[in-house]
Amino acid sequence: MPRREDIKKVLVIGSGPIIIGQAAEFDYAGTQACRSLKEEGVEVVLVNSNPATIMTDKEIADKVYIEPLTVDCLKEVISKEMPDSVLPTLGGQAALNLAMELEESGFLKEKNVRLIGTTSLTIKKAEDRLEFKNTMEKIHEPIAASTVVNTVEAAVEFAEQINYPVVVRPAYTLGGSGGGIAESKEELIEICTNGLRLSRVGQCLIERCIAGWKEIEYEVMRDGNGTCITVCNMENIDPVGVHTGDSIVVAPSQTLADKEYQMLRTSALNIITELEITGGCNVQYALHPDTFEYCVIEVNPRVSRSSALASKATGYPIAKVAAKIALGYTLDEIPNAITGKTYASFEPALDYVVVKIPRLPFDKFIKASRTLTTQMKATGEVMSICTNFEGALMKALRSLEQHIDSLETGEYNGFSNDEILEQLAVIDDRRIFVIAEAIRRSISYDVIYDITKIDKWFIDKLAILVEMEQQLKTQPLTIELLEEAKRLEFPDKVIGTYTGKSEEEVKELRYSNGITKAFKMVDTCAAEFAASTPYYYGCFGSMNEVEETNAKKKVLVLGSGPIRIGQGIEFDYCSVHSVWALSQNGYETIIVNNNPETVSTDFDIADKLYFEPLTAEDVENIVRLEKPDGAVVQFGGQTAIKLTEALLKMGVTILGTSAENVDAAEDRELFDAILEECCIPRPAGKTVFTTEEALKAANELGYPVLVRPSYVLGGQGMQIAISDADVVEFMKIINRQVQEHPILVDKYLMGKEVEVDAVCDGEDILIPGIMEHVERAGIHSGDSISVYPTQNISEKTIRVIEDYTRKLANSLHVIGLINIQFIVYQEEVYVIEVNPRSSRTVPYISKVTGIPIVDLASKVILGEKIKNLGYTPGLQPKSKYIAIKMPVFSFEKIRGADISLGPEMKSTGECLGIAENFNDALYKAFLGSGVNLPKHKKMILTVKDSDKLDAVEVGRRFKALGYDIFATKSTARVLNDNGVFAIPINKIEQETPTLMDLLLEHQIDLVIDTPSNGVGKSNDGFLIRRMSIETGVTCLTSLDTANALLTSLESRREGQLEVIDIAQVK
């Protein structure tokens, strides 16, 4: 069927801010699909509240609305743009839900707009519990028996029918709170009683327990003519019970015989056919390990994290094909872009193994529970490709950048065998290392399997790696042994450690014996057809198939690895834009990255894509082959910056700001010298190595002080200390990992924080705009509400900031991007941090000012001058719009994580509010971040002593808005003394009724709890904050944020908000 001619203008809904479970994969899918639509001459209107995405670029869509993803905003955009169709399958669950609401309200019909890519009926059949159950029953596809109960009695009755164990899931609680597996009636009564209480609607789902079964996924495509294919299947190494997003996953499945493989494939095809999906769909199965019995766990009638993974694992561009199908094409009419010869109506054949490992945020939330459950906790993931499983696993492990490059962490050395057995039963992110340790101690496969239910095939693969460790430790390093160790992807450094050699010696031994990495192509067809798309992975013991290219100058662009808190999608945005700019300037671009969720790892972004770990050794293998003329490190975040030294050693020219100058910005003494030379003040500070030195420094500076390691991401490990005890505690935490660099102790100034991104060409600078933070210093810039242009900074101060930025950029000889954070304290400007590289705010400031700074920076790096690029150097004129970047958190997903904000970054994403005035922009920003206060108009206020007076004003303003205020006794006293009526309530540790009971009545809209600094933080506050998050109540931990929210609530007028096409902003 040819393309439908009646589709001319399509509205694409994005997925909004990055949160756990809904991350960069939707930017990848959305960007690919938008390009695919535009290729067909379709006009694309895009709505997504997330400014850090590539899909919200004017190059990707014709009209771009970075507006809150609400029904009202979408209605406004539809009324303004009048698209003929809406494509909702690219923006995750968020977009599907919105499309359903629009459809069900009759709005789409009224506006004569159709849904393409899916129908509301399909969404309902897949998403509505009961409809899904009925649909599966109709086509005889088994699902795990389940029912919804309102009473414990009903739960027990149902459990007796389906037999124990059963899973209890309270409805509408987040983070899996209150749920669990009940093995007996007693346990069920206990869990269910608690679950019903926690549930806002007093409901629990009781489900047959299929934990321990194999978890298998299929990615399926179907076109309007009914042709169905599977793109890929995947096997979770972690059995059912761990969310697939938190599981280690391998593609294709490894332990399924053809019979099981085809049984589930046929089922997946039956399901997509029955649901009449036109596009892509993900089906998840639980497969009994000892029979052919299976259950359908879930169906996602849209692109998903798994589909992004499947696309990268196979080379099959699911989102692109889904977009074409939505336009009416059939699969056999859509060419396979990889081979150029075959069509989308075939199933990829892999001739390699793919392993995905989740990137979990427990380094950020050190107090959080690491247990993995059916609630996803990972912020991102890495993927690796190799010709064998062991190698793929080893490559993926080091891609995580968690200081682990083998299965031996040493963490379990002191454990007894019994303790290891106990640890095996703990399902968390360390389990794979525990299994390796169990193997080291000759604990049998049977025992390990009985406890973990991880298939023995995988256990054996881990054993092969453990055996190699032992061989390296005990045997002479022969060439054969070295070859085998490299085939299994042991890094030179690890081999060196085991064999008593240096990394250099191992490398020399390899090179002198011709043991080098070969690169193979991902071609969708296992070499059956010649492919032209240069998508490569490396492996040892193979023949290289990368063809030499020398026609143009080559630039290596290093990507940013897995998405983690502090290094998010922004850096992928920067890497991709840099590739495009370099390419425009006639360079051949080579990208190295390991993140399957990103646009940068799409096969048609750079001239060549190497899907490899971002370590010095892995990059060196590529450098030896490609001999690039230069490398760009300033766009890939800390991951790329960290490789600078290694690249120089390999003889690669670093394009842009030199390595010495990058160092100068991080090295306290060098940096202080530069500041002195420029006469720029900074908060007094010292560098220390030991706790004693830290204490001395802190006392000299006077408390409060900031303590942090240098060279880290997102303020990791940064804390505000108010006492000697805090310093001791924080130093202990920081020193858990061996520090190569000194630790910084700085005087803490509580002023206004201001941030600048600028491009410098060595002479001139270009500042697109200055951003001001709503929260005072002390809260990480990534967690602060950021306002452009500044609202409360005097013209004089702005000139000082501009001047300091110029001086710093010049002194550091910046060529490319620089990011500087200032504090304005008592009308004095202090520098707190300088990063001579791209930053988190680059996409935001580019979009709201219309100045493509990555593009400019890339050109400057190649030697162009700002003056010749059409810009007048210096601070650019303010835009007519106010744009506010609002951080978005995923606290509800991480049980036990403290949500209070501080110098360490905790947000996972951001959204934008843009309007002609500050109040509307702020309102949109809160709306986009999901802060939508319900109607009970009851709130809890509990603040630290130093905030008590400020809290009076906050209380007064909420009162004026009609809120009832509950407050802990001391806060209530201050409020009441100052004429703001507040109801005192007991703390959790006091006798009931307490704050906790109040929260569990589910009548509270908002909790404001400002925790005191230092380690003496009250446990009570922690519990209140956790409980509010877990029961779905908005919780703020800074009065600055509370004031901003008040401003937005007070100024809210009735009537529609104006939506702004940001592609028109200049």
Added chain:
Amino acid sequence: MKAFLILEDGTVFSGKSIGATHDVISEIVFNTSMTGYLEVLTDPSYAGQAVVMTYPLIGNYGVCYEDMESLQAWPDGYIVREISRRPSNFRSEDSIETFLKNQNIPGISGVDTRALTKILREKGTMNGMITTNEDYNLEQVLEQMKLYQVTKVVEKVTVKEKRTYLPGELGTEKVTPVKKVAMMDFGSKNNIIRSLLQRGCEVTVYPALTKAEDILEMNPDGIMLTNGPGDPSECVSIIEEIKKLYESDTPIFAICLGHQLMALANGAKTEKMKYGHRGANHPVKDLSTGKVYISSQNHGYVVIDGSIDKNVAETLFINVNDRTVEGLRYLGKNVFTVQFHPEACAGPVDSNFLFDAFMNMMEVVKDA
């Protein structure tokens, strides 16, 4: 023990010997299925060939004997990247390595199968030798190799005697037979028989060289022509018998080699493909509906498009990738044939409705 794979073009791959250790010269072909290695090994269509598996990890789920597609393994040799040292699957009874030994099939592991596949793709299917002799004389070996031809393989793989299967056998449900099917066995996979048994057919399997008269004598409701190995144009006498079966007006369904033989019997021509279709991901398009099915395939020869008289047969299916003929319907006859494998094993079962179509055809003819 070391082993070597020497190709006709002089390329040598070294690796580790698996299975039997005797030297073997054969035609080297590659298969891209990611699962179903045992089904591939026991598919009689591989007689006379040595198979390269492009998927690098073979033997992961061991050997589940009930998955065998015939009573023995047929390829002359087996070429893989890596053999799993510890298979794991609830049905696994053996390891693939032991299986190869028991079946006396020499193999080689540790081969860069992707590099090998690229050679076969670029230069076409060629002969090769698997040897464990480290002192081989390349020139001599290459001379020997050139002489090798896949020939008389149908005779090798077909049943020696006629045999009748009833529903209830091969793990099917026991029911009263509703149809009698005569099957000419050119190297049938079990699942063709099983697919008919499941639909209530009594299946009588005849040796490939059975005379048409002997088959028609039992007055079958339908005739099944199976898959099989080798060059179809070599099967001159069989083609003569097929002509008679065609003339008998008995409903006929043919798969793979059967499809090619039926075409030859009707004046079409076949040719050897550069490197054939072997795998579980081949898209075939039903020209009457436009719908595409993913099929299991294993063939090195193909019916030349346009070589059959348009008044005799029309194209039913084509391959989406290379547009080759994948199925024919004979006009005015109850005969249809497919190049691919609706019986799957290994591979997708998407096209097994063709067995239902065959059942319908027999039903309609009987009623008429």
